[in-house]
Amino acid sequence: MTRREGAVSARRTYIPGCFAIAASFTLLACGSDDEGPRAGLGYEERAVLDVKAFIQTNLDDLASAAAALQAAAPEADEDGWSAAADKDAVDAMKAEWKKARQAYERVEGAIAVIFRELDESTDARYDAFIEASGDADPFDGEGVTGVHAIERILWSDAIPPAVVEFESGLGARYLPAAFPATEAEAKAFKRGLCARLVADTRKMQSDFRGLALDAPSAFRGVIGSLSEQVEKVAKAATGEEESRYAQYTLADMRANVAAGRLTYDAFQGWLLSKEGDAAAVDRAVLDGFERIEEAYAALPGDALPPVPDMWSSGAPTAEQIETPFGQLFSLVQRESDDTVEGSLVRSMIDAADLLDIPEL
Template sequence: MKSYIQSNLDSLQEAVVALQKDAPAPDADGWSATQDAAAVQKMKTDWKKARTAYEHVEGAIAVLFPELDISTDQRYDGFIATGPDDDLFDDQGVTGIHAAERILWSDSIPQRVVDFEKGLPYYVAAAFPANENQAREFKEKLLVRLANDVQEMRNQFGPLALDNSSAFRGVIGSMKEQVEKANKAASGEEESRYAQFTLADMRANVDAGVYTYEAFKPWLLSLDGGKALDTKIAAGFKRVQDHYATLQGDALPEVPAHWSSQEPSAEDLATPFGQLYQVLSDESEPEHEGSLVSSMEASADLLGIPRLP
């Protein structure tokens, strides 16, 4: 597990350094959607590589380095909840991977996301850098801060002895959040909302969950009752991954117009989004006997892994 997390942190650092390097050189007109199209597309590719690497380690990082997790992965609405940020290109206030995402995809943000953010206090519309100063700040402040924060994660993680609670319970937390990540799409609050990359985020979380579980599996199988739990966990991961395999692309399916997670209608549950929601809701419910999360929590208890505070 230590090696897996370290490898993904290395990939994350490589991707954010490339993102900073590929940002257009500052000039008088900032960025042009036509003249800088190739550079923007390259940065989007770098961003997706960084995002995938981060989602592979999110469960552990959020527990180990909560402040760095905020500066790196906090969403726009979380940053501005306590005050305005009138300069979205510098290294203060709104920072991190979603701050860069919001700028990179500013010309193609879905309307439901715009509608949600317009209702936030201190909202400032997303935009490409409009002048040399903004382009310089994006390249030399915002992206440098992101690269520095990731480097700090790597520096702090290197000498750590990874503990079982962070590794295993952290992943259980990520599996619980799958349904929440999907449901936030209904209000435009989803995680990678600008790039429409949230389904890819969720796939990466599940891939990390499978990898983590495999590291603990031999230990579980050595205990009485471990084999039965292993069978249930494997079946739970398969149900989620099999359903993900039916969905194309990186974006969540379209949310039904009148979606309600409290009382979804049979008609809405029959849609691709509703079917995904039902699968994730079932598998993330700790009180649901045989669900993925229920089985993983039972296995953690059997292993004697303490619950996170």
């Protein structure tokens, strides 16, 4: 299965042994060398502890948002529900969906490694599910599941034409997105699809709490998430982008990068304790984050910029590259490329190598 498969440009201050960030996120795991369970721990143990606390906080937020989304779903009546007839409830569900999305995108690098099946059931795209098994009932919590299955219903009256064109070409298993149109469908949405998301997110929340996180999952996992940035932009041209129904993919990407920055902050003290190229690698990583954060912050809203007509990621024209979408694509293409010296992903890999963090 192909892996999927806010402007939150969090300004952070590095503090040895902990990390602090702006109000967008929670201050985690900070303390003096003599406080609590951190006392006597080395750089690696402290870094992993910080990242684990950050992931756990976001999994708690994810499970809470999933439960709130389910609770906000309208009570079923004979004609189901819609954005017009049940506007307050639909708006509330959309708000909780965005909270869930932000929480998940901050931790997907590690979750995709640690909980592969739960990651797929929670975050895989419609086309991946359809190719695997189809979906006879979009509301029942079987077949197509997770945040994008719910997103597809909540924004079913505002799906971009390119997305409809792409999905309608998936074959006989494709079903047009729609709000629940009957009492049975409305009940299934709340007690089936939403309940499945609640169950999956609570399992991640619970299972992770007792997990001994390791450095490869914590650090290399987030590198994988950063590497996917270019895919998330490129797929917009064909209607295959990640949060395609809500037009929320740029917000997803901001959350990925914010999580990458937080993870690096946790490991930075350990890196700087090394000799040799550590300072240069640290500078390269920080520069990479600055470039991509500034570019994301300069773009308005939560959606990717409009794709230029006749766009081809393999051979865009000079005129296309000068558009906001073209500039964004060029940036993430470079920063996601592990073969480009000085790119963000290459520099993060260099940091992992200096720390002797094994590959996943």
